[in-house]
Amino acid sequence: MGRTIVKLLVSITAILAVLLLLSPVSADHHVGDQKAVLITGATTGIGRVTAEQLAAAGFFVYAGARKDADLDELNKIDNMMAVRIDVTKQEQIDAAVKLIKEQGRGLWGLVNNAGVNVVAPMIEAKESDFDFLFDVNVFGVFRVTKAFAPMIIESKGRIVNISSISGVLSGGGYGMYAGSKHALEAMTDALADELSDFGVHVSAVNPGNFASEIGLTRCKRLLEDKSAGDWGLFEDRRQEMLSDCKERLDAGVKNEGTPPDAVARAVEQALFGENPRDRYLVVPRQVEAGWTIAKAIEEMLALNVGHEYSYTRDEIFQLIDAMWPYASGEKSWDDPEDETEMTMFMEAWMERQASEKD
Template sequence: TGCDSGFGFGLAKRLDSLGFTVFAGCLLADSGGEGSKKLRTECSSRLRTVQIDVTDDGQVQAAVQHVRDSLPTGSEGLYALVNNAGVWQPGEIEWVSMATYRRVMEVNTFGTVRITKSFLPLIRRAKGRVVNISSVRGLHAGPMAGAYSMAKAAMEFFSDALRHEMHKWGVKVVIVEPGGFARATDITLPAIINRLVEDMRNNAEYVVKEDYGMEYFDFTMKQLRIDDQGESAARDPSAVIDAMVDAVTLTTPSHRY
């Protein structure tokens, strides 16, 4: 999932180059998304883009049926599922609306659960693996990332529980935990950050705005823009994609990368 850009886009291309049959789940596959267009034009016929919004039960079930119908002749199931789709939300805990908390959890946590449960029969039959893209934020919470850290922490425990349960089926469950790779993905593009900031500014409760003050709010969000677009944020996603490839291809992958 999440192959429109970033790690998912890079992994889809890399696995295609290695000879895999790839079903690249894209949020905008059916609506002219640039990422899905590039995948179709730059990759071999083994790669197929699949429309999938991880929060939409109908789209998820349609994707499962499409994959099932498209498996190569003689295939017992799906060798690997990579849960990569995710959203990010900055802001102090008091600033973030309940609707936003729900959206972040719906995509990052429940989206992963929904996709995994739907594809597990195909994974089990192939004795394949599930690879979940989490984050160091799921291990170490810090300021300005409470909603994101909560969602990724839930993914960590979901993955660990699933690993225990899938052992009897010969299915492996792997977690990849990227660190500071903001510049290597679209998750913190300036336009996205600006939209999220304005949403918080407009929807924060009056008492929160009054007590914190707009000067503090603006300064904090300015620093966030600098941190996430600064030199400390890696531009090259290769290290993460390498780990994702290992998680998919190694006979005995680590539990975590």
């Protein structure tokens, strides 16, 4: 019911999610119960840290990777089995389903983490770059989720999609990547609505700029792409980026920034917490929360002004006050009394607006 109401006021709910989901998270679970989780893209960065933290907490982790050396490394970790899975290859996904079924543990959780990044101005981007990026970030999530959904439904488990603050933000050069994460946000909402009737909860985790290999991988791809043409009006930016990438790689820079431990904790909460949230914003700096909140508010206000059915400032804040306890966890959509209370409020709120228009 909560997601149904949220559909009517997406922007406002996004603001509440951003405002309220910045606190540290901790999971409520029984350590050692050996619930099994599959994490795609578990070789480095967020995927690797999450896999290691969950395994250390006593859960069994199927860690997705593509290369033999990475598979060997992951198999050395207790409570972990490496699974060869390239999210762009259906045959590997199908083989992973077969393998995990054969293990007999079932599957409680799926973490769609595998992702790539490509940077280019929209009017200079190549269609092949779009294809590559969306094949991993969007269609990869679709393929893996569809393949493992029967196992998750059987266990009444959890799905966690690793989105990004770029699921809210965008900017010059990041249109392709942000577009893929905006798509993932919409997919997450739809999937959550569809699977709620089967006892499955779906969450999105929106990390900020934590230490990750994704930027270095993007740099390597940019330097190795001999077919890339110049960026026309934006060529000076491309040259700056090439110079920066070469400098970083020559210096042996690997993972710059804050380690993503907080992201892993958010994933653990989403997978095993008693009351999982719909969204988790996890950022290493206050300014990143500020960017994201400001953008959500800007979009909400832009949608609200200049048309016949816009709401007043007081009406908007009345709605925010009513929804705040649900976003903060003080009330729950799953509680029948809370759900009834909010439904009645929404009906009265909308009817009042309708009567004023008459």
